[in-house]
Amino acid sequence: MDLVEPQRRRRGSELETAILDAAWQLLAEHGYGAFTIDAVAQRAGTSKPVIYRRWKDKHELVRAAVRQASRISRRPMPDTGSLRGDLLALADHANRERLPLAAIITVHLGSYFEESGTSPADLRDVILDGGTTVMDALLDRAVQRGEIDGARLTPRIRDLPFSLFRHEVLMTLRPVPQKVMEEIIDTIFLPLVTDDDRP
Structure with missing residues (x-):
């Protein structure tokens, strides 16, 4: 037996x-x-x-x-040598690994937010747990490299690329195509944080 x-x-x-x-x-x-x-x-x-x-x-x-x-x-901070490359690498990771998390927070937890009197923003603070985001680290490194103007990085502008990324995800419920992310970075974000007068 x-x-x-x-x-x-x-x-x-x-x-x-x-x-x-x-x-x-x-x-x-x-x-x-x-x-x-x-x-x-x-x-x-x-x-x-x-x-x-x-x-x-x-x-x-x-x-x-x-x-x-x-x-x-969560992934280690990308280091492609440029802010543009880092942002694209981060978006690619988010498409592959973070969409289920985003979907659950925004779609499946509606009753939780209503019942607890909280919001997705509150849950984001729980996730960060007092730490900094990968996005903040990438931007700070780009400032140190002289790629972007740190004086232009208001809190809203810091969050802009992935606010637009999240909007695309919520509207389509699909991964964000690279060409869309390139448009967000090249035509919206980088012009806001770079010095147009640089050679």
Whole structure:
């Protein structure tokens, strides 16, 4: 007779990762409307008390799951030698790795925002967790290289390329074509942050 090996008990970060993975999968597959602590516990193979010892309610669990998913899909800062190349590389990565995250935040979490009284902007702050964005790092490096004029980088202009990127994604629900991203960078963004009088 074959012996069945008992399931190994998970603890600490391993258990927490399993719970957050289960929470993210539920959000991705069924949206916030079907998101319950019971459902997460069942999918993660754990119990409700175990989850409540780590997160006080399902709002906290949603934020933690989104933060972890964002970290997994984050890429190292590109370095192509130019701001234009870096922005195109970042957009390509976002097309391939970040669209599911964006779709869940904007489409599947509508009920969460209404119920918690928050917004996608609040969730973005949770994801950043006090850190800087890759976009900010790319722009600061471009200023140091003398490619762009740092005095022109207002907060709104800093966010402009990917605000337009997000708009394209929301309007089409598809990856943003490279020619569209090139138009955003070449005809809208770079003229705003470069010195037209430079040789």
